[in-house]
Amino acid sequence: MKLNDDQVFRLLALILAILVLMGYGCTRSETSVTVIEDVTELDFLVHPHPDDVIDIYGFNENLFASARFRYSSISSLNHNAEFELYLEGKHNLLSNELERRDDIKDFENSIDKILFSQNGNGYHKYSSIWKPIVREIVKLQKYAGEKHLLVYSDLQENSKWFSIHKRDDLHRLLTQRETVKEQFLGEADDIKQSDSLLEVIVIYQPKTIKDDERFSLLVDLYRSVFKELDIPISFKTQINSYETNLTNTVANTGQSNIVPD
Numbered sequence: 001m002k003l004n005d006d007q008v009f010r011l012l013a014l015i016l017a018i019l020v021l022m023g024y025g026c027t028r029s030e031t032s033v034t035v036i037e038d039v040t041e042l043d044f045l046v047h048p049h050p051d052d053v054i055d056i057y058g059f060n061e062n063l064f065a066s067a068r069f070r071y072s073s074i075s076s077l078n079h080n081a082e083f084e085l086y087l088e089g090k091h092n093l094l095s096n097e098l099e100r101r102d103d104i105k106d107f108e109n110s111i112d113k114i115l116f117s118q119n120g121n122g123y124h125k126y127s128s129i130w131k132p133i134v135r136e137i138v139k140l141q142k143y144a145g146e147k148h149l150l151v152y153s154d155l156q157e158n159s160k161w162f163s164i165h166k167r168d169d170l171h172r173l174l175t176q177r178e179t180v181k182e183q184f185l186g187e188a189d190d191i192k193q194s195d196s197l198l199e200v201i202v203i204y205q206p207k208t209i210k211d212d213e214r215f216s217l218l219v220d221l222y223r224s225v226f227k228e229l230d231i232p233i234s235f236k237t238q239i240n241s242y243e244t245n246l247t248n249t250v251a252n253t254g255q256s257n258i259v260p261d
Contacts, residue, residue: 030066030089030145031057034136035115038074038153040127045205048152050112052239056148059104063097064090067107068143071114072136074127074153083114128159130184133200137231138190140198147198150239154204154211155218161187164214173217177224184225194230205237 033056035048048071057067066089073081087107090100133151140147156164162183163169173180202222206212219235226233 029062030068030143031062031148032068032070032140032143032145033057033148033150034070034072034140036072036074036132036136036149036151036153038127038129038151040075040158041154043207044152044154045207046152046203046238048115048150049239050108050115053111053115053150054108063100063104064092064095066145069107069111069114070136070139072132074129074132085110085114127156129153129155129157130162130187131159134188134191137188137198137200141192141195145197147195149198149200151200151202152204153202154206154215155202155222156214157218164218173221177221180221181224181228184221185228188225188229191229191231196232198231200226200231200233201239202233202235203237203239204235 033053035053037048038044053069057065059065059067067085067087069083069085071081071083085107087103133149136149140149158165162180164173169180202219204215206215222233222235
């Protein structure tokens with residue numbers, strides 16, 4: 001049967017409408033969350049909790065969106081625990097909602113198992129904090145969509161190139177902060193600057209005044225480094241809390257009573 005011009009127009013309009021609807025039904029958004037956990041101390045007060053991670057994905061509002069999860073630990077070892085999960089996004093018009101909810105539940109249960117399986121891994125004397133952070137940022141920047149890096153650590157760098165526990169390095173941090181900042185930036189050449197889709201959150205709860213003072217120094221350093229990188233960073237005592245109000249002002253004044261161990 002030969003179609004007249006009006007029928008052809010109507011058919012093309014119908015096909016276009018279907019394609020538009022499928023386009024709206026295709027969930028293209030993606031959220032990636034990476035957790036870095038410092039396991040160099042046994043008595044950190046705050047550890048990653050599955051609910052805090054899962055809440056970031058917002059599955060209630062984005063049931064069919066893609067989701068990626070990565071976990072890595074920090075310790076004295078060169079090779080630490082790493083895990084990665086990926087939940088592929090679906091077309092909501094072409095997918096079964098009940099099956100999708102089952103897939104999400106499996107994804108969430110896997111996150112739960114990964115995080116709880118890493119509890120109590122043991123004490124490690126030395127740790128490189130900055131290089132693992134850089135490495136995970138570089139990996140995150142390869143992904144599309146929103147990216148969140150959660151760092152559970154006191155940020156106390158204790159590696160060969162810089163150590164907060166070495167008298168000379170601590171003295172430089174107190175008196176030549178710009179020099180130390182440039183040293184950290186020199187280890188971050190692979191990071192792409194000005195990434196508005198990436199958010200870095202450091203989660204740590206100091207236990208003592210000394211912990212708080214030393215953490216304040218490092219907070220100030222990290223703020224200056226990430227300002228240079230033009231990447232948002234915040235510091236919290238819990239993932240769902242407001243930004244921590246540190247009890248001393250060493251980061252602002254440059255004054256400190258702390259000495260190297």
